Amino acid sequence: MGTLCQSAELMQDARRRGYAVPAYDTFNYETTRMVFNAAEAARTPVIIMYYADYYMPMQTFADMVKDLGRRSAVPFALHLDHSPDFDTCLQAIKTGFTSVMIDASKLPFEDNIKATREVVRAAHAMGIDVEGELGMVGREEAVNRGLFTQPEEAARFVEATGIDTLAVAIGNSHGVYIDEPELDIPLLQSIHEATDAPLVLHGTSMIPVDQLKEAVRHGITKTNIATEYLMEYANVMVNLCQDKPRTIMQLLHGAHQPVTDFIAAKMAILNPDQIAIF
Numbered sequence: 001m002g003t004l005c006q007s008a009e010l011m012q013d014a015r016r017r018g019y020a021v022p023a024y025d026t027f028n029y030e031t032t033r034m035v036f037n038a039a040e041a042a043r044t045p046v047i048i049m050y051y052a053d054y055y056m057p058m059q060t061f062a063d064m065v066k067d068l069g070r071r072s073a074v075p076f077a078l079h080l081d082h083s084p085d086f087d088t089c090l091q092a093i094k095t096g097f098t099s100v101m102i103d104a105s106k107l108p109f110e111d112n113i114k115a116t117r118e119v120v121r122a123a124h125a126m127g128i129d130v131e132g133e134l135g136m137v138g139r140e141e142a143v144n145r146g147l148f149t150q151p152e153e154a155a156r157f158v159e160a161t162g163i164d165t166l167a168v169a170i171g172n173s174h175g176v177y178i179d180e181p182e183l184d185i186p187l188l189q190s191i192h193e194a195t196d197a198p199l200v201l202h203g204t205s206m207i208p209v210d211q212l213k214e215a216v217r218h219g220i221t222k223t224n225i226a227t228e229y230l231m232e233y234a235n236v237m238v239n240l241c242q243d244k245p246r247t248i249m250q251l252l253h254g255a256h257q258p259v260t261d262f263i264a265a266k267m268a269i270l271n272p273d274q275i276a277i278f
């Protein structure tokens with residue numbers, strides 16, 4: 001039976017043993033089931049993330065993930081992705097999420113600390129982990145080195161906020177990459193040396209395999225993924241419609257296994273030395 005875990009607990013094990021925990025934004029029953037089935041195939045723990053702008057009520061999402069997770073055979077965590085504010089974090093904490101992300105990365109350094117620390121205080125009182133972001137991971141725009149995470153600031157940020165895990169900007173970006181991404185691995189290494197906090201890579205879709213393995217080897221312990229498998233999902237469905245008209249039920253059935261296989265292949269990359277995780 002699958003066990004509900006703390007995200008930081010999964011990531012600390014990953015940090016110690018040299019793999020990364022895949023974290024997926026899922027959007028409905030089908031995508032959540034595919035991610036759990038893929039995690040079973042890849043024999044990896046998994047973090048399922050709720051995207052704050054998503055229309056499914058938080059409680060419905062949490063109930064669905066916990067039910068599917070317990071029916072699975074993998075350790076899992078339930079995480080709130082990119083919360084813009086304290087209230088959304090609090091709602092997730094009350095709903096039974098095991099971790100939340102407060103994204104105050106747009107704010108100046110000291111204000112980011114203040115906003116993040118406020119969430120940490122409330123979350124830790126309830127035994128919930130917090131992910132903060134320093135530097136800024138952009139969206140479908142040219143990568144701006146000026147917004148990359150700086151190692152000394154990272155250490156100060158972790159210390160001052162008390163966060164459990166840290167999202168870094170090292171050349172990664174959300175959505176579809178315009179140019180092939182080029183992660184700054186030496187910078188990642190310096191951040192990894194400067195802080196004990198497990199590090200999170202957002203925008204993991206479409207990062208070349210060799211770079212992703214290097215990132216995992218140098219401290220990335222959680223990888224946020226959405227765009228890539230959702231595009232694959234759409235492509236598989238479009239292809240299924242090529243030869244004849246189909247119902248949505250036929251598309252959901254037909255797409256399940258190919259997309260699950262696609263996700264499992266990505267998960268395997270995150271365990272570069274192919275250790276037996278559990």
Ligand SMILES: [Zn+2]
Pocket residue numbers: 082137174202203224
């Ligand atoms: Zn993100």
